[in-house]
Amino acid sequence: MHVKEIVSDVLIIGGGPAGSIAAASLAKKGYTVNVVEKTPFPRFVIGESLLPRCNELLEMNGMLETIDKHGFMVKRGACFEMDGVRETYNFSENIGQVHGTSYQVKREEFDDLLLKQAVAFGSTLYEETEITAFDPETTTATGRDKEGNSLRFKASFALDASGYGRVFPRLLGLDEPSDLKVRSAVFTRITGDIRPKDETEGYIYIYVHGNNDAWIWVIPFSDGVTSVGVVCSEEYFSTFGLENEPFWDMIITSTPGAAERLANATKILPVGKIEGYSANVKSMVGKNYCMAGNATEFLDPVFSSGVTLALESGNRAALLIDRTLKGEAVDWENEYAAYMMKGINVFREFVSAWYDGRLQSIFTVTEKPEKIKRAVSSILGGYVWDDRNIFVKNPRSAMAAVLSQITPTSSTI
Ligand SMILES: Cc1cc2nc3c(=O)[nH]c(=O)nc-3n(C[C@H](O)[C@H](O)[C@H](O)COP(=O)(O)OP(=O)(O)OC[C@H]3O[C@@H](n4cnc5c(N)ncnc54)[C@H](O)[C@@H]3O)c2cc1C
Known part of the structure; x- marks a missing residue:
């Protein structure tokens, strides 16, 4: 059987945020870029709350204007409710970063806009085509389009941005289990939540359930729809022996702040569940290939870091691919993998501190030095590479x- 061979400078597997930003960056520099995407767009994916660092990265690649114009809900911060305390972070009260807002986005719309921009900048999109094999020796991937035709993509450099598809980790034996506990998210979209009437209207609200047994995200979109998800350990979910919807209902109605906000809510989607989403890789880079976004490591949804890390790694990969293709020496382990791990490890410490209660102890102390509040706010804004921040230099000891x-004080909402 004849297999069509398609040659380009760069092959990108996956048209999510990581793939699109890399494609846009490289196409603008004049490289031939093939983006291969398995799922018909627009497509749903979970992960709807962005951080200000996303805006900065999109701006650097000429992709922000389209997003600004789309009418997404402006997200100015994050609000955490726990133990009768409300802790609010306004992203603009940071340690000096320029972007102090971001967006709450329906990913089917956001990702579609980014992918279209990557194409507008000159990338070629192979839609509804799934990569099924990859030969790292020749940097050649094999795929199948929706008509069942086999295609062979040969490139000078290949970037795996396949997210939960985890193409290179699976095909090259690079998958590694995450060191985080197995957790599940049970989620839906609703209308009719009672939104705050102050500047926190567009904030993400996080409500802690019970004795830190679960937490709830409330992400408001600009069309009146709101995303609501419950996150807990798989163990906790199983104790109740409930299906997804009654479990979601039970957690919402028994968590005071969330119950109040969602008292008149109507579900507009079936309640879905994702479990065991945390993932890791043995290595992010190889000879003439690398991975970005969720195809590398995914931690946890609690600080909405996923799209930020996807955009950061896609952007970084593109800059280094450019230098590699120009024949410059690039230390991929150091300049890419170690760089990404630095930011991931800051988030990792925050995620651990959230679940073991250290961060909640900080949050529930209402009278904190402004310096500390600003440092936390910057991390929550996705600025996890800024060495001016005490949490970036050494997250654990900070x-x-x-x-x-700080000394605990009590305060009520
Ligand atoms: C419960 C939960 C809640 C979350 N909430 C947030 C949040 O609020 N904010 C946030 O920033 N992040 C959040 N995330 C994380 C976020 O979903 C991801 O980090 C983000 O989507 C990663 O982007 P990506 O570009 O790496 O991959 P994706 O967005 O997954 O895109 C990858 C693309 O690759 C394609 N693909 C897969 N396999 C193949 C193949 N074989 N061939 C061709 N194409 C392929 C897929 O169809 C897909 O379109 C959450 C995650 C979970 C689990």
């Missing part, structure tokens, strides 16, 4: 130092 500095 967390301990902050905890020892």
Whole structure:
């Protein structure tokens, strides 16, 4: 059987945020870029709350204007409710970063806009085509389009941005289990929530359930629809022996802040569930290939870091691919993998501190030095590479130092 061979400078597997930003960046530099995407767009994917660092990365690649114009809900911060305390972070109250807002986005719309921009900048999109094999020796991937035709994509460099598809980790034996506990998210979209009437209207609200047994995200969109998800350990979910919808109902109605906000809500989608979403890789890079976004490591949804890390890694990969293709020496382990791990590890410490209660201890102390609030706000804004921030330099010891500095106070909402 004849297999059509398609040659380009760069092959990108996956048209999510990581793939689109890399494609846009490289196409603008004049490279031939093939983007191969399995799922027909627009397509749903979970992960709807962005961070200000996303806006900065999109701006750097000429992709922000379209997003600004679309009418997404402006997200100015994050609000955490726990133990009768409300802790609010306004992203503009940071340690000096320029972007102090972001967006709440329906990913089917956001990702579609980004992919279209990547094409407008000159990338070629192979829609509804699934990559099924990859030969790292020749940087050649094999795929199948929706008519069942086999296609062979040969490139000078290949980027795996296949997200939950995890193409290279699976095909090259690079998958590694995450060191985080197995958690599940049970989620839907609703209308009719009672939104705050102040500047926190567009904020993400996080409500802690019970004794830190679960938490709830409430992400408001600009069309009146709101995304609501419950996150807990798989163990906790199983104790109740409930199906997704009654479990979601039970958690919402028994969590005071969320119950109030969602008292008149109507579900507009079936309640779905994703479990065991955390993932890791043995290595992010190889000879003439690398991985970006969720195809590398995914931690946890609690600080909405996924799209930020996807855009950061897609952008970084594109800059290094450019240098590699120009024949410059690039230390991929150091300049790419170690760089990405630095930011991921800051989020990792925040995620661990959220679940083991250290961060909640900081949050529930209402009278905190402004310096600490701003440092936390910057991290929550996705600025996890800025060495001016104490949490970036050494996240573990900074967390301990902050905890020892502040004394618990009680305050109620
Ligand atoms: C419960 C939960 C809640 C989350 N909430 C947030 C949040 O609020 N904010 C946030 O920033 N992040 C959140 N995330 C994370 C977010 O979903 C991801 O980090 C983000 O989508 C990663 O982007 P990506 O570009 O790497 O991959 P994706 O967006 O998954 O895109 C990958 C693309 O690759 C395509 N693909 C897969 N396999 C193949 C193949 N074999 N061939 C061709 N194409 C292929 C897919 O169809 C897909 O379109 C959440 C995650 C979970 C699990």
